[in-house]
Amino acid sequence: MPYCPKCDMEFVEGMTVCTDCHGPLVETKEAAMAMKQKEKEEKMKEMAERMAAMEAAANNGQPVPQPLSMTGRRSKTPVPSNVYVKKSQKYADMKSSASAFYVVGAIMIAAALCLWLNILNLPMTGMNGLLIKIIVTAIGIASFAIAFSSAKSAKALAVQAEAENEKEDHLIQWFLSSYTKETIDKSLEGELDDLSPEEISLKRLELIQDILITNQDISDQLYADSLAEELYTRIFE
Incomplete structure (x- = not known):
């Protein structure tokens, strides 16, 4: 039966689009699970390469490369291209855009x-001069409309x-009060050998993500990833 990999819902035969998220459906639930697993493996591989590059830079005495955030500042932890953008960042960008248009x-x-x-x-007269005046006026009005x-x-x-x-503050406080470096490593006992x-x-980060998703019912994977990286930095670095 058609299955939505994002909403984890099955649909009747013949449907091709999810009624909730409006995303495309895959053929079966098994196909959706396989697709999710592949995406997870690709992401873990990307993170492994990123961490290896950071460690190599640190061992060579070079500055650890960090990607630029939306504000142009260096973020504390490396993030993939499909990084979660916080609403505070969206607010700052939108406010900046409004000011620019004003x-x-x-x-x-x-x-x-x-x-x-x-x-x-x-230098132009007649219709050409009038047209330029109208265009400049229209651009000014449109800019104010967009700014508003x-x-x-x-x-x-x-x-x-x-x-x-x-x-986010509540989630971070809850996690830090419930889990420490020792308890996380103890949960992975036997897997780190x-x-x-x-x-x-990567094992530690994956466990933090699983804890957040399981215990706090976080449906947005990108948000869970972002929060997990923040917690990883606070606990292990």
């Missing part, structure tokens, strides 16, 4: 006023970002 709008409206009042003289819409969206994101930050440092790190 500036553009103000400049274009000022230029339009100068053109209409003939303070600025165009972005500011409105940013205001809504600010509320969501505050709620997300409170939730003969593993390289990179593989041990």
Whole structure:
């Protein structure tokens, strides 16, 4: 039966799109599980390569390479390209976008006023000159409209970002009060033998992810990954 790998739901024959997430369905539940396992293996391989590169850089006395975050600053931990973007970051980006469009709008409206009042003289006259005035005015109005819409969206994101930050603080405090480096390694007792440092790190990170998803019912895998990396840094580094 058709199966949604994201929502873990089966559908009747003939359906091709999930009614909840609107994502494409796969042929069977087994196919979905195989696809998830492949994605997990690819992700773990990517993380292993990243950690190996960090260790090699550290052993050679070189600065540990870190990817740039959305703000252009170096993040504390390496993250894959499909990294979870926090709502606080989305809010900052949206607010910055609104400010930029306000500036553009103000400049274009000022230029339009100068053109209409003939303070600025165009080399073109007639219909061509009129068309330029209309275009500059339209750009200014459109920029203000986009800025207003972005500011409105940013205001809504600010509320969501505050709620997300409170939730994340609660989750981190809960985890750190419930698990330590020793208890995590004890849970992996017997699984860490003969593993390289990179593989041990991946085992620990995977366990943290599983604990978060199982105990806190986190449905967003990217969010779970982001939170697990933050916890890993606090516990093991």
